[in-house]
Each structure stands twice: as C-alpha cells, then as structure tokens.
Amino acid sequence: MGHGHGHGGADADRRRLTIALLVTLATAVLGAVGALLTGSLALLADLGHLLTDAGALAAAVLAAALATRPSTMRRTYGFGRAEVLVAGANALTLVAVVVWVAIEGVSRLFDPVEIPGLPLLVIGALGLAGNVVSLVVLSGGDRRNMNMRGAMLHVLGDALGSVGVLAAAVVLLTTGWPYADTIASLLIVALILPRAVSLLREVVHVLLEGAPRDVDPAEVQAALLELADVDEVHDLHVWVINDRTPAMSAHLVVHEESEMHCGDASVLDRAGHLLRERFGLAHTTLQVEHVAHVAHEDHCG
Known part of the structure; x- marks a missing residue:
C-alpha cells in the first residue's frame, strides 16, 4: 500500500491493456460479421460486450497513462482518480448492455428466432480464443488496481458470452431447440450483472472518500x-x-x-x-x- 507502486508496474499494466485492446478489436470485427450472418442474439450480446470492452480498454489505457503523471499545484494528487472514474464508466456501460440483452432475451422467449448452429459454433470458438488470449495477458497485471479489474471484468464477460454462444450452437446442432440462443444470452446476463454492480459499488465507495477495504x-x-x-x-x-x-x-x-x-x-x-x-x-x-x-x-x- 502507500507509495509501493512505481511507474514500472503502471507501464506494464498499460502494455497489457493495449494488447488486450487490439485482440478485442479483432474479435469484435469477427463477432459483427457473425451476428450479421446468423441473427444470433447470443452473438449480438457478445458483440455488445466486445464493443463496450473495446471502449473500456481504450479508456483504461488512457487512465493508466494519466495515473503516472506527476502531481501539480492545481492537481495536488495528480491524476490517480482517472483510473477510478474509468472503472466506474466501464461498470455503468456493462450494466447498460446487460440490461438491454435481458430485455431482448425475454422478448425472444415469446417470439423465438431461427438461428443456424454451425456458423454460431465456429464464430463462438474463435471469439473464445481471442477472449482467452486477452485474459491471459491481463491476468499478469496488478490485481489490486481497480482499473485493471474493471478491464478484466469486461473481458471475462466476453469469455462467458463466447462459452454461451458455443453451448447454444451445440444445442441447436444436436436438438434444433429454438430457445437455446436466448437462454444462453440470459445466463450470460445472470453471470455478469452481479460482478458489474459490485465494481460500481466499489467505485462509488472510493469517490465518497470511503476507507480502504483492509483498514478499519x-x-x-x-x-x-x-x-x-x-x-x-x-x-x-x-x-x-x-x-x-x-x-x-x-x-x-x-x-x-x-x-x-x-x-x-x-x-x-x-x-x-x-x-x-x-x-x-x-x-x-x-x-x-x-x-x-x-x-x-x-x-x-
């Protein structure tokens, strides 16, 4: 705690975030093509996560760079809070995407859409591979850094989305059940929403000048x-x-x-x-x- 973290760790975190951003952008392009070809809600939900992740990771890279800037007489604490603000923005955008997917998913329960299974399977597998690469890169960063945790939460959401897409594809190919894609998207919502809300609560605690978690x-x-x-x-x-x-x-x-x-x-x-x-x-x-x-x-x- 205190001043134990130097610019070396922040620079390493910024490099990790940049690599994850490039991988996420490539995966988003793939997901967009897949969503257009198949009409899959699970792929669309995954694409929504990917696009918000790309913005979140870009903002996280910027926040990590700002956090290393020295303090001034006008900003006596420097730009350390930039990471907290970006983490809050990331959590809010993720909550918004999750709520939208939930509403769309519920509507499709009453009006199922026919989705082709094979393209879903291929695109889901490629998307998951990109998510795993990003998670591996980010996992080597500072776990205590709220900015890094926010970025990892977004990528984890994408990874879970890709798993849901794969599961839906397998069910569609083996049984033809029309609700598989919708159920997968709603399960993704259930997994991601509590984590996003938890991060948002932590951000609010910091902005309200709350005490550190490990100090009474x-x-x-x-x-x-x-x-x-x-x-x-x-x-x-x-x-x-x-x-x-x-x-x-x-x-x-x-x-x-x-x-x-x-x-x-x-x-x-x-x-x-x-x-x-x-x-x-x-x-x-x-x-x-x-x-x-x-x-x-x-x-x-």
Missing part, C-alpha cells in the same frame, strides 16, 4: 490512543486516492507536559511509524496539539 478506522484510532502521551484522537479520516494509494489525517491531543519536539522520540514520528508498519498508511497528515489548543495548530519547532 476504529482500529487506527485505538492504536494511536495506545501511544504514550496521546490523550485523544479526533478529526480522523482514512480514504483512498485510488485503490493503490491510501491516505490518512488526524489530530493528536497530547498531555500538557508533553514535549512536542521533532525527532525519533516525538509523538509525531512514533505515530507515523505505527501507521506505516501496522496499517500500511504511508501518506499521512498528523496535527499534534495540547488540550488547551485543540482549536489551534501547534507547529513542531
């Missing part, structure tokens, strides 16, 4: 109160810039007789060491003050 603010407060000379902890805030950069701020009220000097023995340095070692909070802002000066800022001289 109550535990942070209790640990700070265990420090010698600390009487009270107030105005405690723990949040994340993005899912790789947690931050924390608090006011520490110390005994009146305590020396608030700088150095290894100071309350400030002991608190900073505690936060880094126990909670992985490297980006911290702490104000140390006496009880009589709680409303004032007391500088360490």
Whole structure:
C-alpha cells in the first residue's frame, strides 16, 4: 500500500491493456460479421460486450497513462482518480448492455428466432480464443488496481458470452431447440450483472472518500490512543486516492507536559511509524496539539 507502486508496474499494466485492446478489436470485427450472418442474439450480446470492452480498454489505457503523471499545484494528487472514474464508466456501460440483452432475451422467449448452429459454433470458438488470449495477458497485471479489474471484468464477460454462444450452437446442432440462443444470452446476463454492480459499488465507495477495504478506522484510532502521551484522537479520516494509494489525517491531543519536539522520540514520528508498519498508511497528515489548543495548530519547532 502507500507509495509501493512505481511507474514500472503502471507501464506494464498499460502494455497489457493495449494488447488486450487490439485482440478485442479483432474479435469484435469477427463477432459483427457473425451476428450479421446468423441473427444470433447470443452473438449480438457478445458483440455488445466486445464493443463496450473495446471502449473500456481504450479508456483504461488512457487512465493508466494519466495515473503516472506527476502531481501539480492545481492537481495536488495528480491524476490517480482517472483510473477510478474509468472503472466506474466501464461498470455503468456493462450494466447498460446487460440490461438491454435481458430485455431482448425475454422478448425472444415469446417470439423465438431461427438461428443456424454451425456458423454460431465456429464464430463462438474463435471469439473464445481471442477472449482467452486477452485474459491471459491481463491476468499478469496488478490485481489490486481497480482499473485493471474493471478491464478484466469486461473481458471475462466476453469469455462467458463466447462459452454461451458455443453451448447454444451445440444445442441447436444436436436438438434444433429454438430457445437455446436466448437462454444462453440470459445466463450470460445472470453471470455478469452481479460482478458489474459490485465494481460500481466499489467505485462509488472510493469517490465518497470511503476507507480502504483492509483498514478499519476504529482500529487506527485505538492504536494511536495506545501511544504514550496521546490523550485523544479526533478529526480522523482514512480514504483512498485510488485503490493503490491510501491516505490518512488526524489530530493528536497530547498531555500538557508533553514535549512536542521533532525527532525519533516525538509523538509525531512514533505515530507515523505505527501507521506505516501496522496499517500500511504511508501518506499521512498528523496535527499534534495540547488540550488547551485543540482549536489551534501547534507547529513542531
């Protein structure tokens, strides 16, 4: 956590995203041809995922590049939130596509469409091969990076879509059952929607300055109160810039007789060491003050 991630990891993630984008674009062209030739809803659903994935991956590449840019006086945190915003946009577009496929699928249950099985089988197999390549490339990236997880979720949705297309093709070829394609598309919806909603909830949590998943603010407060000379902890805030950069701020009220000097023995340095070692909070802002000066800022001289 903290500042453990350098630009090397971000550059590697960007390369992975770029490769996955190129593979996805090639697969989308194939899916578009297949959907036109067969009229398959499962292929159309898969194509919808592919097109949103292409946009999502392109945005993810851009966000990964922006995240490495240094901070400025106007943007003191840099562009770290760009990855969070793109992850949210990805989740929203995926939810929209899934809802559209669900509505179309339900309508086809009452009015089934005849779909040829063999072209469906071939196109589904080729699409799945492209999805697997993209998943393998992306799986080597940073699993804690929300931007990467959002991109992987899109590609995983495509892979599941291709599996559904293959299953529908096999059923059509062996039984001729007209609802196979529609049922496959609805199963894809059921698998993808919860994951997309989960990612969207995580994005909202970050944008609302929620605490990191693995840091309990109550535990942070209790640990700070265990420090010698600390009487009270107030105005405690723990949040994340993005899912790789947690931050924390608090006011520490110390005994009146305590020396608030700088150095290894100071309350400030002991608190900073505690936060880094126990909670992985490297980006911290702490104000140390006496009880009589709680409303004032007391500088360490």
